[in-house]
Amino acid sequence: MSDALDLIATAEALLRDAVAPGGSDARYHALLAANALAMARRELSSPPPAPDHADPAAIRAGRHDGDRALHDRLLRDARRRAWIADPDAVDRD
Incomplete structure (x- = not known):
């Protein structure tokens, strides 16, 4: 699971830092994707409820x-x- 979380965190950082600065449309879509990745990372890192x-x-x-x-x-x-x-x-x- 740690590898998956690391990959998600890397993709999230690249979208925010490298892609998002590329203009208003690119930034909007990159931030949407980064937010989705951040939510997935938090969900994977949080134990599921019983x-x-x-x-x-x-x-x-x-x-x-x-x-x-x-x-x-x-x-x-x-x-x-x-x-x-x-x-x-x-x-x-």
Whole structure:
């Protein structure tokens, strides 16, 4: 996995530093690609959450109200996803 993360980080840096300065259209597309690579790198470097078998319909119906463990798992997963999308928005942990 480390090799994949290194390759993604290298491609991200090249897009930002070498391609993006090439003009407004090139910069826009390079930054889009670099941001996608950065998100992929963060997702690969973050351990996936444990599978959760709670039924969304049951959650919506209130059958898990008061289930602190489920709440904590869902909150951790939401924070992880928010961090992957925008690391400046939330703390990683």
